[in-house]
Amino acid sequence: MSSRKDLDYYFYPESLAVIGASTNPYKAGYQIVKNMLDYGFAGKVYPVNPKETEVLGLPCYPTLNDIPGNLDLIVIAVPSPNVKSVMKEAALRGGIKAAIVVAAGFAETKVPELVEQEKEIVAIAHQAGIRVFGPNCVGIQNTRNNLDTTIEPPVVKTxxxxxxxxxxxxxxxxxxxxxxxxxxxxxxxxxxxxxxxxxxxxxxxxxxxxxxxxxxxxxxxxxxxxxxxxxxxxxxxxxxxxxxxxxxxxxxxxxxxxxxxxxxxxxxxxxxxxxxxxxxxxxxxxxxxxxxxxxxxxxxQPLPYGNRVCILTEAGGPGIVAVDQLGFAKNAQLACISAEGREKLEACLPSMASICHPDGYIDITAAAMSEHHVDALKIVLDEPEVDSVILITVPPTFLPPVELAQSLLPTLRAAKKPVFVCFLAGKWCDEANTLLEVNGIPTFKMPGQAVRVVDKMIERKKYLDKISQREGSAANA
Amino acid sequence: MSSRKDLDYYFYPESLAVIGASTNPYKAGYQIVKNMLDYGFAGKVYPVNPKETEVLGLPCYPTLNDIPGNLDLIVIAVPSPNVKSVMKEAALRGGIKAAIVVAAGFAETKVPELVEQEKEIVAIAHQAGIRVFGPNCVGIQNTRNNLDTTIEPPVVKTxxxxxxxxxxxxxxxxxxxxxxxxxxxxxxxxxxxxxxxxxxxxxxxxxxxxxxxxxxxxxxxxxxxxxxxxxxxxxxxxxxxxxxxxxxxxxxxxxxxxxxxxxxxxxxxxxxxxxxxxxxxxxxxxxxxxxxxxxxxxxxQPLPYGNRVCILTEAGGPGIVAVDQLGFAKNAQLACISAEGREKLEACLPSMASICHPDGYIDITAAAMSEHHVDALKIVLDEPEVDSVILITVPPTFLPPVELAQSLLPTLRAAKKPVFVCFLAGKWCDEANTLLEVNGIPTFKMPGQAVRVVDKMIERKKYLDKISQREGSAANA
Structure with missing residues (x-):
């Protein structure tokens, strides 16, 4: 146990107490216990309140002292004037490692007495070896042990x-x-x-x-x-x-x-x-x-190797929106397609396709069927001067989005370069977008979002390259 | 009929023909007829195709000439090389006022022959008094007569x-x-x-x-x-x-x-x-x-009288996001709350509420119940130096969003000043947001959106004020 870090007692408590636990659904002390039970927390939960004998089916303890055995974490859900006495009680009990103070009404008010009170509470805790989270905070969630100390409205926890x-x-x-x-x-x-x-x-x-x-x-x-x-x-x-x-x-x-x-x-x-x-x-x-x-x-997605982004679109307007945003990106720029790549695209795309006007931007047009999408994606992924691809499509009525997504998936999953996908026809594309994301391919509601994401990923790649160069030259020095 | 504008024949045709109508669901000429029927267009629809006798239950005509009586609009859904001959046929038939050309493959390609062909088609049309929409276009929708000439995937038309x-x-x-x-x-x-x-x-x-x-x-x-x-x-x-x-x-x-x-x-x-x-x-x-x-x-919402926006929030973070965005707005700025208004707010809000730090920004805090929301909204709407209000709330578990929305509605509906509402707890607030919008109150997913909207509305108000001043001084001159 000695190897546990302080914050382990917050994120992986073996046991926790909720002080101010309540049977009144309008109180935080009810909601916290309920969230812990609903979510199925793996450790022990001890409600504490001298006025209750049972909270949501759990036996309720009058004071912290009445709780047997180890107690890692206490969640203090009492009104702010009572927090100090609870912390004193916790210090006296001993063995407690971590506290969360929910109530507001301390230093954030900038009222001198309340600022001082917050300091006193922390001092009491520290003397007893207790760390303090808050006050004025809703706490912690951990999806690995089903811990949720918050009073947030219920959300699905994936x-x-x-x-x-x-x-x-x-x-x-x-x-x-x-x-x-x-x-x-x-x-x-x-x-x-x-x-x-x-x-x-x-x-x-x-x-x-x-x-x-x-x-x-x-x-x-x-x-x-x-x-x-x-x-x-x-x-x-x-x-x-x-x-x-x-x-x-x-x-x-x-x-x-x-x-x-x-x-x-x-x-x-x-x-x-x-x-x-x-x-x-x-x-x-x-x-x-x-x-x-x-x-x-x-x-x-993996980080792109460099800053050259190919925009491959089936719809002119959204494609232009993407290129327009790329023009304002800090790091990303349009990719270069080789003469050989252009020839391959010309050979396989509908005659009205617009290839590389400007370079790196390919409009396969609404005449494109599934195979045109797939072939064009394969060609640009194979291009040496393409580091990532933004793929945009607004599937028309005769091209069911899920079929299109299924056709694209083998290529998308095999890609060594990041691809960002925009299927842009609202609910008509919901199922396709879900299918893509279940398979690890990120989708976006509008191309501008994909541009911002790839731009930030390139920024990170540049930073990491700079760091490793610096460390490399330091090692060589 | 002589008072009808050219575009009336597009948006309010009494009869229309779909040339290239088809029984093949993968063709535009099928989808257009289907959209017109599904949507329940009020006028007459004539499918035209020499190879079909019936399309989606409608009798199909071999040529335009075979269609009896008036024909306001033709939707030309044939491949681009055939458009010119269809337009000639339309010109010969006579009586047609308007044409929509769906096919791409004309001037947008920048191929000289195709640019020329587009010009010829328009010339043929104009000689016969036919206006041309397109080519390379999906057409028109009008929700008042259930007209939809497009091949767009089906959307609910409100x-x-x-x-x-x-x-x-x-x-x-x-x-x-x-x-x-x-x-x-x-x-x-x-x-x-x-x-x-x-x-x-x-x-x-x-x-x-x-x-x-x-x-x-x-x-x-x-x-x-x-x-x-x-x-x-x-x-x-x-x-x-x-x-x-x-x-x-x-x-x-x-x-x-x-x-x-x-x-x-x-x-x-x-x-x-x-x-x-x-x-x-x-x-x-x-x-x-x-x-x-x-x-x-x-x-x-009505236009705000001036540029002074009050931000009224139940949650600190989203409130700060709103103020932060307002700091970058071109036209909007934070409102001024009178000493009297501040006193009223202090008297009715929870003790930890943060009133006018900075001026015009009011954080009623998560301790606020429905009546606090309503009272604060009434007070700021009554303030002489408040022109509009952005109201933000993240209803906690003990404050059901629909109840809160219902409490706010009488004040929101009676307001003479625009109010923009953000109920920010995802699906937990869906029903409340719907209730507000059904009652004419706009809601937004994040406060930044509300700030941009009010900023644009103020911009328009300023423009209209400038115009009317100019016209006033011109009249006085």
Missing amino acids: QGDISVITQSGAMGGITLLFMEEQPTPLGFAKWAHVGNMSDVDILEILEYYGEDQDTQVVGMYMEGIRDGQRFLDIASKVTKEKPVIILKVGRSEIGSRAAASHTGALAGSDKIYDAAFAKCGVTRVDHIEELVDVAKGFSM | QGDISVITQSGAMGGITLLFMEEQPTPLGFAKWAHVGNMSDVDILEILEYYGEDQDTQVVGMYMEGIRDGQRFLDIASKVTKEKPVIILKVGRSEIGSRAAASHTGALAGSDKIYDAAFAKCGVTRVDHIEELVDVAKGFSM
Whole structure:
């Protein structure tokens, strides 16, 4: 047990208590116990409340002291004025490793007494060897042991390799909802809302996710950090191993003032964040939807070798939209198709196809059947100066989307280069998009999203190349 | 009949023929007849094909000449090499007012013979008094007489007051799909895909929509126009009466080259378009999703009186996202709440609510119940320096979204100022969002969308104010 890290007691508790557990469905202490039971948490759950004898079928304990044996984690779901006495009780009981404080009404209010109270609670905890998560936080989820300490409305929890850190419970919840609403639910590994960060902060969790075998991609909603150097150190270490995607708000001056009023974090100048993110290889995104798209790209596809993107479309308008967006990309540019490749495309595509106007852009037109899609995809994937492909189609009535997807799948699955797919006809394509994603091929609602994703993946590839060159020359020196 | 405009024969034909009608489901000539029948077109439909005697239960005519009586519109769905002879036949028959040419393979190919052929077809048509739509186009839809000449996959057609003009069939189709996928389907009046614009062009349709009583909002996907002055004249006239929202692609240099290869339209420098749109009061958007959001805003809400937006949120993170976006808005800015208003808010909201940090931003917090939402909304709507409200909530488990929506509805419906609502908890809020939209209150998936919509509505208000001032001073001069 001595090898367990502090955060293991949060994400893998063998037993936990919910203080303030309740039979009243309108109270957090009811909802937390219910979420744990509904989700089927693997460890022991002890409701604690002197006024109840049973909560949702579990025996309820009057105090923490009455709970027998080990107790790794306590979830404190009592009103803010009562948190301090609960923490004292926890310290006296002993053996507790970790606490989550749900209630708001502490340092974030900027009221001096409440700021002070938060400090006192942490001091009491630390003297007893208890780490503190929160206050003002909804807690933790882990899909590997069915842990959910939150009061979030029920969402389907799909296992996956993306882990989330958030400074806003709502934004963290919305992230999971957007992930869930993809054609195939995009699963997650761990999820944590940090609240006021009186003790455990986003950086400690970031470092933990960096070492977590279940996590391959990290997504973060950030309002602000306090220690820039520590951020640079930890983020640089993690991004070497896995992508770290951050939505940092407070970009505009007025937005940064609103962020400061929320969790009390120092928002700081946005340009400083931009520079810091670039320096340590963080992938910065502008919206939650983009965070989810980019996480999907990283999770499902290999990094492209270089920046040359081929846009292969069956529909002119959406193809132009894709090229137009690519023209504003920071890293991606249109690929080059060889003379030989053009000849092959001409030989197999409908006569009205528009091949390489401009170079790297191929409109196979609405006359294209399944075999035209497949042949063209094979040809461009074989091109030496194509590093990735965005494949766009708006299947007409005579080309059922699922049939088209099935025809494309063998080529898509065998591809060594990343391919991003847009089947763009709403519900008419739902089944096809699901089929593609079940088979590991990411799909997007509009081509612009695919362009942003590939652009961010190229940015990461460039960063990793730079790092490995630097390390290579250091080793040779 | 003499008072009918040329385009009336397209949108309100009393009779139409489909040349190339077919019993083969893989042919356009089958799909067009099927769409007309499935949708229940109010006029007469005549299939024409010498090789068929019946198509989908309708008697099929060998030639146009065999069709008795009036014939307003012909939809030419034969392969491109046969279009010219069909047009000759139509000219000889006489009495035909309008033609839609579906096939591609004309001027857009830039092959000199095919460019020439397109001109000849138009010349033949004009000599016989026939207008030409296309070629390379999927045609027209009108929800008022159940007309659908397209081969688009079947979509539910909801009647509404938004009309669409598109230079890409796919982008036009996707627009309808996004409209259909709103919490309450966003209906449309008319829809037209213009193709090569050999005769009827987007400007003639824009002018027609301007005078159309069923159209209150115009949405357009544009790749390029040829006659800048005519655009300015027509757009200025239409925007005085109704909003004209345009997604113009070819913003980047490479995107503009792709656009030129599509419909052969001159894309032109993007800055010129930007200036022209501003001059004639066009609302420019960047994405199809934004076009739909902005059309929804214009269609459902009155214009705000001024640029002062109050952001009222129950969740910190999404509230900050909204304020952050507002910081980058061109026209919108945060509202001012009076000292009296602040006192009223303090008196009725939970103690931890954050009121006016910064001014005009109110976080009622997750402790807020239905009555807190309603009271705060009433107070800010009554404020003299609030012109519009963005209301954000992530209903927790103990606050069922539909109940919250029902509590808010009387205030929302009575509001004289526009309110934009974000219920942000995925499927958990679907029913609430539908309820709000059925009652005419627009909802958005993320607060950033609401900010962009209100910003565009303020832009239009400013434009109209400027126009009326100019006209006022001209009248006084």
